[in-house]
Amino acid sequence: MLTRPQDRTLLFIYVAAGLGFGMRISLLAAIPADLFAGRSFGAILGFTNGGGGLGGFTGPFLAGYLFDRTGDYDLAFAVSALAILGSAVAVWIAAPRNAAEFRQPQTN
Numbered sequence: 001m002l003t004r005p006q007d008r009t010l011l012f013i014y015v016a017a018g019l020g021f022g023m024r025i026s027l028l029a030a031i032p033a034d035l036f037a038g039r040s041f042g043a044i045l046g047f048t049n050g051g052g053g054l055g056g057f058t059g060p061f062l063a064g065y066l067f068d069r070t071g072d073y074d075l076a077f078a079v080s081a082l083a084i085l086g087s088a089v090a091v092w093i094a095a096p097r098n099a100a101e102f103r104q105p106q107t108n
Contacts, residue, residue, distance in 0.1 A: 028052075035095045055083065 029045060036044045063076035 035091070051087075 028049070032045050032048055033041060059080065062079065063073060066076045066079070067073055
C-alpha cells in the first residue's frame with residue numbers, strides 16, 4: 001500500500017492537515033469568545049462565520065478565474081495570503097487591548 005517514498009510523505013501531509021483542521025474547528029468560537037465576550041458576542045460570531053462562509057464560497061471561483069487568466073495559481077495564493085493578513089490585522093485592531101477586563105462577570 002505505501003510502496004513509494006512519496007506515499008509516506010503524502011500520508012504525513014494528510015494526517016497533519018487533518019489534525020490541524022480538527023484543532024481549528026474547536027477554536028472558531030473560542031477565540032472570538034475570549035476577545036469579544038459580552039452581549040454582542042452572538043452578532044460578532046455570526047458576522048465572522050458569515051465572512052468565512054463568503055470567503056469559502058467565492059475563493060474557489062476567484063482562484064479558478066485567476067488560473068484561467070494567468071495559467072497558474074501564484075496570483076490566487078498571493079490574494080489568499082493578503083486576505084488572511086488583512087483579517088489578522090482587522091482582528092488585532094478590533095480586539096480590546098485588555099480582554100480580561102472587557103469580559104463581563106459570569107453569574108452562577
